[in-house]
Amino acid sequence: MKTFIKNVIIYISLFFGLVLLIELSTALIINRHANFKFELKPKYLVLGHSHPECAFNDSIIYKLKNIARSAEPYYYTYFKLKKVLEQNSSIETIFIEYTNNQINPEMDDWTWDDEHISSRYVNYSPFIPLNHQFILLLNNPTGFFNAFSYSNKSKFINIVKEDYDYTNKLGGYLYLVRDKTDSILKNTSKIDPKNSITISKTNISYLEKTIELIKRHKKNVFLIRSPQHPKCVDYKNETIYKHILFSRFNDVEYLDFSNFPLSNSEFGDLEHLNHKGAKKFSIWFNKLIKDGLLLKANKQEFININIQKNKKTIL
Amino acid sequence: MLFNSLNFAIFLPIVFLLYWFGTNGKLKYQNILLLISSYFFYACWDWRFLFLLMFSTLLDYFTAIKISNTKNLNFKKTWFWLSISINLGFLGLFKYYNFFAESFSIALKNIGLHVNPWTLKVILPVGISFYTFHGLSYIIDIYKERIKAEKNFIDYSLFVSFFPLLVAGPIERATHLLPQIQKKRSFCYAKAVDGLKQILWGLFKKVIIADQCADYANQIFNNSANYSGSTLLLGAVFFAFQIYGDFSGYSDIALGTARLFGFDLLRNFAFPYFSRDIAEFWRRWHISLSTWFRDYLYIPLGGSKGSTWQKIRNTFIIFIVSGFWHGANWTFIVWGLLNALYIMPSILFKTNRTNLEIVAKGKYFPNLKDLFFIGMTFSLTVFAWIFFRAENLGHAMQYLSQIFSKTLFSIPSKKPIYLFVLIFLFIVIEWIGREGEYALENLFKNQRRVKRWSFYLFISILIFLFQGKQQEFIYFQF
Structure with a gap:
């Protein structure tokens, strides 16, 4: 029995040693060859989840690259940005979506639950150091092991195919066709303000890390809130949302576009703009940048004045 | 789990570790530990169905004692049929009730009567077909006085619920376990x-062969209208490897797990795709179920004795029941019928026991004749698997008609080279190891x-x- 257990332990150690070797060597090779360099040489970068993904049409906005991605928590954004900044010196300003639902505890689930870890982790795993991967392992061991093995297979295939181009795997503007706002509004009850104190810990801490990273690269950073419908249920945590903004991110400028006026038909649903809304907003945002938004001392006031000024034409 | x-x-x-270190080598404690572990294992799926398993165990335990203790034939019969009826009743209720209710409703609709049948909205308790068959064989053996009733409740419960075989077999016999x-x-x-x-090796079959083939087989079967005949044929071949890798992989893991605790379970697969005729295939595929039907249905019906008509009847009965055992769907029944048709010539001409030896025993390669017959047998089983996999008979017919079209000779739209390499590697290892109980037994x-x-x-x-992502085993649904 002792011999059996000893041999099993040796075998398992050899197995895990090999796994670690595969993990490290494939990550090293991919890190060395991975291409994150955008041909466009963008000056502006938009990061976040589906809200900015659907709002910023980067074919309309001059020198802006939208690499926001649906259901992407800040954990993955952080590692993605690290590589993007290393290879794109043209970037001067980064807009990071900070909206109401990004402080919700569900954002932590989006970081490691089975549904999200399988796609997000597999894509970015070569760029996530082992100590950061530990967070995923602790919170969802089964999901992590599945994603870990799958990511190794995917890395292996990428190396064999010499596929190191990540510029098309980072997200980007999503042309949303749907228009479900009216039907959703029929079934939506009044928004009750919520003052509960449960917030996403991991997500917010990675937002802080992302901001530190940008500052280390000496780039401009802004937290933004993309347009959302006035009846969007996410507003229920507005008080806590603002509290976190002012207490933990008071050194970062905040640009709020949430009340940008759009009709119901320009929303895909209460949280996302459809392609019509995105076009209208992107044209307006492009003009705002051209008019020197980023040079103004009080940027939010400038945004509000422009919203008011254009409200008649927009509506 | x-x-x-x-x-x-x-x-x-x-x-x-608990089994070998925590029980002091005492049989009683070892069996108690295995029983608790087995119930825990089962409860991980759905703890509510654990009560059904316990009820089934209790029922067979007590009726077996009653049958064993009485000398009165009428009492014996009463207890026997009570147990058989309740066991089959549960199986019928959970597995077949909806099928019969819906089929009856369709039949009435065809003669102009519209009824809305009451259907059960519960999931099938995992492993019910397997543990019911454990219980049935035990009761039949007691009734036929082949064995004596087990008095130790823990031992009997462990026989029914031993976790490696609980949810998908092999279907054990009391005389063996x-x-x-x-x-x-x-x-x-x-x-x-x-x-x-x-x-x-079981994990290799499941993860590398079955799950990888499943990706393609599912894509092709689920969108069969969009693919060429050659792609559909490839889809059917992928399914043949999927179901073999899945089920025999499960059996290998079950047998291997049982060995860790000192048990030898019944062998369930013996390299069936190297069979040279259908009779040999059925001696090598899902052996524990085939032999169960042979011993408890085919032989009592007369087996291959009697008139030609009786032989034909018995063969059809056993294959139709076997198809129906897999699930309440006409596709399984047609699959069973097809296999009955395949095997019929060898039953009638008494050639069903021609190929008893391992193919090309002691040789590296098969001869051309063996190779030809292996290919033929594999093609016939692939054809039958189309019915087994299809959603319904309409789907199966559409799938087949599309295979036998002009597009059969086109280049398949799916060509997963890596999967072809893996399947080839798998066949080579299985071929080299075919003289063992499983491929790796004697390798190296x-x-x-x-x-x-x-x-x-x-x-x-x-x-x-x-x-x-972990894929469930196909046979869990049976």
């Missing part, structure tokens, strides 16, 4: 190593440890790389 899950990878070593439960077991190094090797047996372990580590790494 799936055999290919992290949960099982934690569960198994814990039970193993109960004596092992009652006998003192001590640790055997060679047996435990053999068990681990069989688990490894007399080689140095470095060689052996390198090969096992290579297999383990492949399993790790291809693991991905």
